[in-house]
Amino acid sequence: MKMLKRKFFSRNPETVARELLGKILVRKFGNKVLSGRIVEDEAYFGEEDPASRAYLGRPKHCVKLMHSKPGRILIYNVHNNWLLNVVAHEDKKVGAVLIRAIEPIEGIEEMKKNRKTKNVFELTNGPGKLTKALAIDKSLNGIDSTSKKSQINFFDSEEKFEISCSKRIGVSRDLEQELRFFIKDNKFVSR
Numbered sequence: 001m002k003m004l005k006r007k008f009f010s011r012n013p014e015t016v017a018r019e020l021l022g023k024i025l026v027r028k029f030g031n032k033v034l035s036g037r038i039v040e041d042e043a044y045f046g047e048e049d050p051a052s053r054a055y056l057g058r059p060k061h062c063v064k065l066m067h068s069k070p071g072r073i074l075i076y077n078v079h080n081n082w083l084l085n086v087v088a089h090e091d092k093k094v095g096a097v098l099i100r101a102i103e104p105i106e107g108i109e110e111m112k113k114n115r116k117t118k119n120v121f122e123l124t125n126g127p128g129k130l131t132k133a134l135a136i137d138k139s140l141n142g143i144d145s146t147s148k149k150s151q152i153n154f155f156d157s158e159e160k161f162e163i164s165c166s167k168r169i170g171v172s173r174d175l176e177q178e179l180r181f182f183i184k185d186n187k188f189v190s191r
Contacts, residue, residue: 001024001155001156001157002155002156003146003148003153003154003155003156004023004071004145004146004153004154004155004156005071005146006069006070006071006146008071008154009070009071009086009087009088009089009145009146010070010071010088010089010090010091011070011088011089011090012043012088012089012090012093012095013043013044013045013088013089013095013096013097014043014177014179016043016086016088016095016097017041017042017043017088017097017179017181018163018181020038020041020086020097020099020154021038021039021040021041021161021163021181021182021183022037022038022039022157022159022161022183023037023038023154023155023156023157024036024037024038024105024154024155024156024157025037025038025099025102025134025152025153025154026106026152026153026154026155027107027134027135027136027151027152028150028151028152028153029135029151032107032110033106033107034104034106034107034110034111034133034134034135035104035105035106035107036102036103036104036105036106036124036134036188037102037103037105037157037159038099038101038102038154039101039102039103039182039183039186039188039189040099040100040101040180040181040182040183040186040188040189040190041097041098041099041100041180041181041182042097042098042100042168042169042179042180042181043088043095043097043179043181044066044085044095044096044097044098044179045089045093045094045095045175046066046089046093046094046095047094049175050171050173050174050175051168051171051172051173051174051175052066052094052095052096053066053076053096054066054067054094061076061141062074062076063094065087065096065141065142066087066089066094066095066096067094068087068142069087069144070087070088070089071086071087071088071144071145071146072086072087072142072143072144072145073085073086073087073140073141073142073143073144073145073150073152074086074087074096074141074142075131075136075137075138075140075141076141077138078128078170079128080128081127081128081131081132082128082131082132082136082137082138083098083127083128083131084098084099084127084130084131084134084136084152085097085098085099086099086145086154098127099127099130100126100127100130100169100180100182100189100190101124101125101126101127101130101182101188101189101190102124102130102188103124103186103187103188104120104123104124104133104188108120108123111123111124111133111134114132114133114134114135115129115132115133121187121188124188125188125189125190125191126190126191127190136152140152161183161184161186162183162184162185163181163182163183163184164181164182164183164184165178165179165180165181165182166178166180166182167179167180168180169190
């Protein structure tokens with residue numbers, strides 16, 4: 001599998017979100033590897049996007065990271081859950097992609113321990129569940145997913161599937177276009 005490079009993330013967040021579906025998210029810590037296929041995500045833009053962290057300029061660490069190099073990891077907290085994002089934008093633009101759900105591949109028993117559940121379909125089918133299962137927290141904020149030494153990387157995959165889209169979940173104000181993308185009929189998409 002080829003690791004995704006900065007060039008992949010250096011595009012419009014909507015394009016990156018669509019093309020991240022089916023890719024493999026790998027979380028390394030110690031001698032453990034946890035991984036899964038991305039089955040659901042959402043695109044976010046800059047100051048023009050009312051659902052984006054960049055819209056009101058808070059929290060400042062989020063806004064600063066959303067302006068930084070594509071491929072960096074952005075972690076922030078919502079309702080006591082850490083959320084995993086990857087910075088994605090064109091040159092001189094702002095954006096990120098929220099990873100909402102993965103289909104577990106490797107380290108499933110460890111994920112079950114981390115989430116305190118035995119139901120594999122409940123492990124990673126939501127952004128807060130995903131970060132708990134993969135032991136992702138604020139300590140990973142700002143790391144570069146395009147570095148081989150990183151604790152989080154994204155890898156290419158040749159899997160074929162149909163993409164569905166909808167409005168983003170849990171936002172009070174949204175843009176006109178549908179920016180939530182998911183693999184149609186996948187059992188690991190959030191409910």
